[in-house]
Amino acid sequence: IALRYAYRAAELAPGNPEAQLAPAITLGKMLPLANGSAEKLASSRGIKSSADKTIALDSKNDTAWHVLGRWHRGVAEIKGVKRMFGGLAFGKLPKSTYENAAACLERAIALNPKRPMHYIELGCLYQAMGKKAEAKTYLERGLAMAETDKDDPTTKARGRQILRSL
Secondary structure: OHHHHHHHHHHHOOOOHHHHHHHHHHHHHHHHHOOHHHHHHHHHHHHHHHHHHHHHHOOOOHHHHHHHHHHHHHHHOOOHHHHHHHHHHHOOOOOOOHHHHHHHHHHHHHHOOOOHHHHHHHHHHHHHOOOHHHHHHHHHHHHHOOOOOOOHHHHHHHHHHHHHHO
16 A cells, blocks of 8 residues: 555656655565565666656655665675576666665765664675674664654664674
C-alpha cells in the first residue's frame, strides 16, 4: 500500500523532489522483504531511478544522496559468481564501487551535517572497506549526535553494533 501511494505521489507531483524520493525510500524499506533476486533487482532499479530524479530536481537533497550512497554500496557488494549468474538471468547488472558510495555519503554530510544517519552509514561503509580508523571516527561522531529522525534509534543501534566489532 505504501509503495502504491509513493508511486502515486511521484506521478501527481513530477516536479516535487520529495514526491520523487518517496518510491526510493519505500522500496529501500521493503528490500529485505523482497522475494527472490528478480524482485530485488527490480527494487534496486526503482531506488536508483527515484534517487536520480530527486537529485535532478534538487541537487541539495541530502536524503537523496544518502539513498544513492546506500544503493551504490549494495551494488558494489554484488561480486563474482553472483554477479555473473545474476547478469545471465536478469540482463546486465549495474556496476558501482564503494568509492562511489562514499562520495555520495560525503555529499550528504556536506549538505546536512546535523543528521546522524549520514555519519553512521559512512562509518559502516568504511568498516566494510576495511578502513577501521575512518569507520570508528564516523560511527562515534554519528552516535554522539542528537536524534533528528524517527529511524535514528535503529540506525544508532546498528552503528553501535558495528563499532563494537571494530
